[in-house]
Amino acid sequence: MTRLDLFIARMVSQRACLDHGIAATAHMKGPVFELGLGNGRTYHHMRETISDGRPIYVFERAVASHPDSTPPEDLTILGDVRETLPAALDRFGPTASLVHADLGGHNLAKNDEFARLVSPLIQPLLAPGGLMVSSDRMYFDQLEEMPLPDGAIDGRCFIYRA
Ligand SMILES: C[S@@+](CC[C@H](N)C(=O)[O-])C[C@H]1O[C@@H](n2cnc3c(N)ncnc32)[C@H](O)[C@@H]1O
Numbered sequence: 001m002t003r004l005d006l007f008i009a010r011m012v013s014q015r016a017c018l019d020h021g022i023a024a025t026a027h028m029k030g031p032v033f034e035l036g037l038g039n040g041r042t043y044h045h046m047r048e049t050i051s052d053g054r055p056i057y058v059f060e061r062a063v064a065s066h067p068d069s070t071p072p073e074d075l076t077i078l079g080d081v082r083e084t085l086p087a088a089l090d091r092f093g094p095t096a097s098l099v100h101a102d103l104g105g106h107n108l109a110k111n112d113e114f115a116r117l118v119s120p121l122i123q124p125l126l127a128p129g130g131l132m133v134s135s136d137r138m139y140f141d142q143l144e145e146m147p148l149p150d151g152a153i154d155g156r157c158f159i160y161r162a
Contacts (some may be wrong), residue, residue, distance in 0.1 A: 009153045014102070015133060016151035017159055021133045024048050025104060028097035030127045032056045033088070035081055035101040035118075040069025042102055054097060059084050065133050085121035094162075096125045099132045108132075112135050126162035134158045 001009070020024050025032075030052060034043050037060035044066075046056055058071040059081050081103065099122055104111035119139040126132060132143060135157060143160040 001147040010135065011125050012157045013148070013152040013156035014133075015045065016149050017133045017157040018042060018045060018100060019049065020149035020152075021100070021131045021159060022046065025129075025131050026050075026052050028129065029054070030095040030097040030129065030130065031092060033096050033099045033125065034058045034071075035085075035099065035122075036060065036066050036103040037063060037071070038070075038102065040065030042100060043071060044069040046100065056120075057088075059088075077121040081118060081121070083119065085125065089121075089124055092125065094124055095127050097127060097130050099126060099130070101132070101134045101136070101138075115139060123162075128162055130162045132162075133161070 026059055032046065032054050034046060037043055037058050043056065043058055050056065055075060056071065057075050057077055059077045061078070061080050062071060063076065077088065101122065103114060114143060115136040116139045122132060123140050123142055132138065137158055138160060142162055143162050146159040146161050148157065148159060
């Protein structure tokens, strides 16, 4: 696979898993968490696709998104997720219906190390039945890894259920 093939596979898988996660949690009332805003493409997709009124809180250390894809201030949780996720647990409790994480960069070993670090901070935020969609393999001891939906490619995206 070329780097272009890998990039396309990741993007196609991200959209398929997000669409699946959004539909499968549409009956839930709890908030949606987007971890890592970046350019805001996945945030924009979630905002346009979630039509049931669930708020989407965005966790990001420095907002630098496209103007069309910038969340309102009251739904932006600024700072390092190593600090903002534990604070979110105090604020929201185990209520999240859907968590999407795309926090990584180009260094796969660093992404994996970070996924190990943040997994125990994400796990307690999910409501029973809530889903987590991630670009990186996560390390949960209480969430179940789910099969990927049609259109997603193994290893390019991961789905976990509380
Ligand atoms: C790959 S980008 C996200 C791309 C986004 N999904 C999109 O579609 O445009 C990763 C983002 O995660 C953020 N990030 C990485 N580590 C973080 C941390 N420890 N705390 C908060 N944000 C972090 C980076 O600042 C970056 O904006």
